[in-house]
Amino acid sequence: MNQARELTWDQARENAATISSALSTEKVALDESVGRTTAEDLFALCDLPTYTTSAMDGFALCDAGPWKIVGEIKAGEPSSTIVLPGEAMRIATGAVIPNGVDTVIEWESATVVNDFVHASPKPGAHIRPAGAECTLGDLLVADGTSITPGIIGFLSAAGHDDVVVRTKPRIALLLLGDELLLSGLPHSGRVRDALGPQLPAWLTRMGAEVVCQDYVADELSEVIAAIGEVATKCDLIITTGGTADGPRDHIHAALSDLSATFVVDRVRSRPGHPMLLAQLPFNPERPLPLLGLPGNPQSAIVGLLTLGLPLIEIMLGKEFHELSAVKTKSELSAPENFNRLVLGNLHDGEFVSGEYLGSAMLRGLANSQGFAVAPSGITPAGSLVRWLPLP
Secondary structure (H helix, E strand, O other), X not given: OOOOEEEOHHHHHHHHOOOOOOOOEEEEEHHHOOOOEEOOOEEOOXXXXXXXXXXXXXXXXXXXXXXXXXXXXXXXXXXXXXXXXXXXXXXXXXXXXXXOOOEEEEHHHOEEEOOEEEOOOOOOOOEEOOOOOEOOOOEEEOOOXXXXXXXXXXXXXXXXXXXXXXXXXXXXXXXXXXXXXXXXXXXXXXXXXXXXXXXXXXXXXXXXXXXEEEEEOOOHHHHHHHHHHHHHHOOEEEEEOOOOOOXXXXXXHHHHHOOOEEEEEEEOEEOOXXXXXXXXXXXXXXXXXXXXXXXXXXXXXXXXXXXXXXXXXXXXXXXXXOOEEEEEOOOEEEOOOOEEEEEEEEEOOEEEEOOOOOOOOOHHXXXXXXXXXXXXXXXXXXXXXXXXXXX
């Protein structure tokens, strides 16, 4: 009996997270690291702010006023000045606070008469203490974090020039189907390919990269040859189409011919039932995973998120995580012993089902933020369901 056959949606997702391990690492320039995944904890290399600085353009003051203006402090210059009681210095935002200063008053709240500042400041106002945001050695970003533009700015301010990240999982994409057109309008029973153009974008958002993309005819010998051709070029093969049991569906036969081991062979999920995940024995020390996605576009994306996303995240050194729960605004239903993944959006934290939810349809996918994971049977409105966001 095939132990990988007809798994529950949760079993399939968990299996996908167990068959690989984190890839190697590389060091990249910080300004080129957006979207990459950290491969180590990152700590502050200095206090932030490094100096006690002014939060406003205005006047740095000492003691009670009025205050005589005795000079100016520019941003980016060290300050060895000592400000005495009754003295003030013009100061720029970010400039170092001189010794003796106990408050800063913004220029628009002050009146200057004959080089004297008249104002009613609050003691300690508009002064940023050194180390207020972080201090030397503080943990800033944990291992396994996807780097955002905000993280880049934070790490740069805290002294980092580069960062160690996981290498991107290399994906070989094989698209099966004699009916696929790559340009122009559908004609003569053929259809435009909707997966070839979109899958690389989804994979990029997941942190991977497509290193080769080929179209393969629905012939068993060509499917076997195509898999063998890309096996040495990638960390994961993804195929589309050919995972069912029709006369032109050759993925199962090709995998058997290549002595693959099935990790997942069909999932009790709608859409996406004929998805699969297997391991190819080209390298016994690190078997090569192959993710077989159904040919229907919405089913394929369900398969990508169910099996591909956990697998890729493990390659990136991330931890397998449970999904968050949200309330559903409307009743949902799923076939007995199946999960149903329903496209839709979150409005004020509540799931609202989308439209055009057929497995071959793309309109619902184009207008949705993610999937609600509905359990078997009827889920009443107001119930909690799990939320699987699109990347």
